[in-house]
Amino acid sequence: MASNQGTDESDNTSSSPKNVYKDPDDGRQRFLLELEFVQCLANPTYIHYLAQNRYFEDEAFIGYLKYLQYWQRPEFPHCLYFLELLQNANFRNAMAHPANKVMISKRFPAKLFDQQYNLVTLLTTAKEMELAHRQQFYLWKNYRNNRLKHILPRPLPEPSALPPSSTTALLPPGPSSTMTAPSPVPAPVPSPGGSALSPMQYAIPSGSAVSKNDPRTGVVDRRKRKETSINFSLPCYTGKMGDLNSDQLFILEPGLLCKLSWRCHQVVIRNVRVVSLNSFVECTIPKDDGTLVSYVGFRVQHDNARGPMKGGIRYHPEVDLDEVNALAQLMTWKTAVADIPYGGAKGGIGCKPKDLSVSELERLTRVFTQKIHDLIGVNTDVPAPDMGTNAQTMAWILDEYSKFHGYSPAIVTGKPVDLGGSLGREAATGRGVVFATEALLSEYGKSIKDMKFAIQGFGNVGYWASKLIHERGGKVVAVSDITGAVKNPNGIDINALFDHKQKTGSLGNFSGGDSMDPNELLVHECDVLIPCALGGVLNRENADHVRAKFIIEAANHPVDPEADEILSKKGIIILPDIYANAGGVTVSYFEWVQNIQGFMWDEDKVNNELMRYMTKSFHNIKDMCGTHNCNLRMGAFTLGVNRVARATLLRGWEA
Ligand SMILES: NC(=O)C1=CN([C@@H]2O[C@H](COP(=O)(O)OP(=O)(O)OC[C@H]3O[C@@H](n4cnc5c(N)ncnc54)[C@H](O)[C@@H]3O)[C@@H](O)[C@H]2O)C=CC1
Numbered sequence: 001m002a003s004n005q006g007t008d009e010s011d012n013t014s015s016s017p018k019n020v021y022k023d024p025d026d027g028r029q030r031f032l033l034e035l036e037f038v039q040c041l042a043n044p045t046y047i048h049y050l051a052q053n054r055y056f057e058d059e060a061f062i063g064y065l066k067y068l069q070y071w072q073r074p075e076f077p078h079c080l081y082f083l084e085l086l087q088n089a090n091f092r093n094a095m096a097h098p099a100n101k102v103m104i105s106k107r108f109p110a111k112l113f114d115q116q117y118n119l120v121t122l123l124t125t126a127k128e129m130e131l132a133h134r135q136q137f138y139l140w141k142n143y144r145n146n147r148l149k150h151i152l153p154r155p156l157p158e159p160s161a162l163p164p165s166s167t168t169a170l171l172p173p174g175p176s177s178t179m180t181a182p183s184p185v186p187a188p189v190p191s192p193g194g195s196a197l198s199p200m201q202y203a204i205p206s207g208s209a210v211s212k213n214d215p216r217t218g219v220v221d222r223r224k225r226k227e228t229s230i231n232f233s234l235p236c237y238t239g240k241m242g243d244l245n246s247d248q249l250f251i252l253e254p255g256l257l258c259k260l261s262w263r264c265h266q267v268v269i270r271n272v273r274v275v276s277l278n279s280f281v282e283c284t285i286p287k288d289d290g291t292l293v294s295y296v297g298f299r300v301q302h303d304n305a306r307g308p309m310k311g312g313i314r315y316h317p318e319v320d321l322d323e324v325n326a327l328a329q330l331m332t333w334k335t336a337v338a339d340i341p342y343g344g345a346k347g348g349i350g351c352k353p354k355d356l357s358v359s360e361l362e363r364l365t366r367v368f369t370q371k372i373h374d375l376i377g378v379n380t381d382v383p384a385p386d387m388g389t390n391a392q393t394m395a396w397i398l399d400e401y402s403k404f405h406g407y408s409p410a411i412v413t414g415k416p417v418d419l420g421g422s423l424g425r426e427a428a429t430g431r432g433v434v435f436a437t438e439a440l441l442s443e444y445g446k447s448i449k450d451m452k453f454a455i456q457g458f459g460n461v462g463y464w465a466s467k468l469i470h471e472r473g474g475k476v477v478a479v480s481d482i483t484g485a486v487k488n489p490n491g492i493d494i495n496a497l498f499d500h501k502q503k504t505g506s507l508g509n510f511s512g513g514d515s516m517d518p519n520e521l522l523v524h525e526c527d528v529l530i531p532c533a534l535g536g537v538l539n540r541e542n543a544d545h546v547r548a549k550f551i552i553e554a555a556n557h558p559v560d561p562e563a564d565e566i567l568s569k570k571g572i573i574i575l576p577d578i579y580a581n582a583g584g585v586t587v588s589y590f591e592w593v594q595n596i597q598g599f600m601w602d603e604d605k606v607n608n609e610l611m612r613y614m615t616k617s618f619h620n621i622k623d624m625c626g627t628h629n630c631n632l633r634m635g636a637f638t639l640g641v642n643r644v645a646r647a648t649l650l651r652g653w654e655a
């Protein structure tokens with residue numbers, strides 16, 4: 001707001017041309033303040049604050065908003081949407097109207113009305129809230145797309161790229177700029193890296209691994225125009241799971257590979273059969289101390305050509321629409337590869353489950369279920385656990401759903417056994433990973449007991465995979481989780497590590513091994529690397545340093561497309577996620593079948609059937625690889641995409 005002072009000063013002196021206002025520091029300070037203020041305008045709560053405090057009745061302030069429009073140059077992110085809306089008097093009036101002020105659900109206890117601070121979260125009507133959320137999504141999407149531009153392989157820039165002047169730093173308002181003549185463009189955030197090419201800089205070095213003929217370049221080309229005009233760098237590459245685009249990078253090739261008809265290819269790639277909108281819901285809950293907090297939840301339904309949609313619900317701070325979207329797509333191909341009669345979906349809530357008490361988690365899960373109960377259904381969309389959720393979460397969903405629709409155990413899988421869950425479901429993803437690893441190693445004349453393993457993640461999947469490997473005589477030489485990492489070249493006693501984690505809450509200070517840097521795990525000396533945690537952990541930053549001979553993708557999307565290329569060039573064999581971790585959804589299918597039949601299988605039957613499905617899928621993938629002379633990932637996608645395409649064609653889509 002210092003610039004307002006600037007306006008006043010320049011107004012006071014505007015009669016004398018000699019006294020034109022000059023920023024003391026070439027406008028840098030003003031630029032920073034304006035940057036901060038414009039960012040505040042992306043927050044609808046702050047806009048309400050301005051409206052309630054009658055700023056919109058102040059002509060000078062409206063003039064200032066007009067002046068700030070210089071930020072709306074196309075080069076800048078979409079977060080200035082509200083600034084555009086604020087130019088409209090109707091929007092400003094609507095935001096100030098008392099009717100728009102408070103919308104409180106009757107469910108909140110009366111005492112919360114007294115807590116002024118918390119009411120801030122409720123200061124918008126549902127419509128405006130939706131607007132705000134949409135705006136947030138645009139922001140995320142834009143941020144992520146820009147980030148992807150930096151991390152995904154892309155063709156070399158056009159020879160006629162920007163002239164040198166426009167690629168250099170954009171200048172802050174010059175010393176002689178006045179507040180009445182808005183300066184053209186603000187200064188960029190300085191690039192943090194030195195002269196070395198940062199992964200976030202969009203120009204790629206010549207000799208990039210991506211060839212001109214790479215089918216994936218088609219995806220990137222669409223973004224090229226924008227690339228040449230954007231010039232900002234982002235501070236770091238988190239290696240987070242790629243969005244929809246990175247999935248399509250993997251999908252386009254099998255589409256071509258299988259020589260699908262053009263029409264069928266379009267159907268599959270463009271998801272004509274996508275059955276539902278990407279759904280996001282706001283979940284507001286009272287915390288244990290009475291304060292209110294809101295979370296955004298998602299359920300994305302991708303495809304139902306082969307049956308009801310199926311996929312887990314993830315609770316993690318990085319959950320957003322793009323991520324859930326990509327994971328829902330993966331589920332479509334995964335259920336097809338596993339040859340179980342399902343389509344694909346995924347859900348999640350952007351939250352940090354470790355920071356919530358059990359009762360807060362229960363409230364959040366119940367509110368989320370209230371918002372999506374009409375979307376899911378035993379024959380339409382069946383959720384299950386994923387990262388940050390477990391059998392207890394599923395029990396709450398079942399209970400809440402049953403309030404609306406009557407007792408329906410088949411509405412979720414991965415439930416507690418007491419509520420109709422299947423024996424063997426808890427261990428199923430890890431067990432499936434082990435069956436998949438055995439099938440792969442046997443192709444090379446090897447077995448688990450000959451191998452050294454490094455395992456990232458010690459949650460549901462990581463724990464069960466490492467336990468079963470340990471039981472089969474494999475040496476687990478390194479394990480990591482969010483709390484730390486431990487190594488032992490002679491093999492870690494997994495049961496002892498589990499007890500230690502239960503007692504201390506951490507992998508640190510385990511007497512049966514030495515602590516190590518968790519980042520080192522992915523490049524640790526081993527034969528088989530099994531990522532069982534986040535997506536995108538293997539990327540161009542570390543792929544070249546991986547020392548394993550085999551990678552089993554137990555996590556979803558742990559290897560980004562660029563790393564995939566680097567690792568393949570190094571001769572590392574990758575077993576793709578849509579097959580390697582399909583044990584979970586396969587036993588979920590058994591659970592659903594048991595619920596519908598009202599009959600329970602014993603655990604041996606579950607495990608034997610799981611082995612049968614995993615082994616059969618492996619051979620189906622190998623057959624595809626043989627027919628099309630491709631690697632395991634392409635073989636798996638080819639198998640999955642073809643199965644979905646066939647079902648889509650058979651069902652038809654024209655009236
Ligand atoms: N639970 C299931 O049935 C299935 C899970 N998956 C995938 O497997 C992966 C793991 O899922 P769950 O084991 O269910 O989750 P979980 O929540 O039980 O465990 C996640 C583990 O990852 C660790 N972790 C988180 N951030 C980490 C980091 N930066 N470095 C090292 N470790 C980190 C956590 O400490 C925890 O040990 C996810 O990608 C999930 O989508 C795939 C298929 C089914």
Ligand SMILES: O=C(O)CCC(=O)C(=O)O
Pocket residue numbers: 310311312313334382383384385386413414556581582584585586588
């Ligand atoms: O068990 C299920 O239904 C879904 C598991 C899942 O979300 C996954 O395989 O990524």
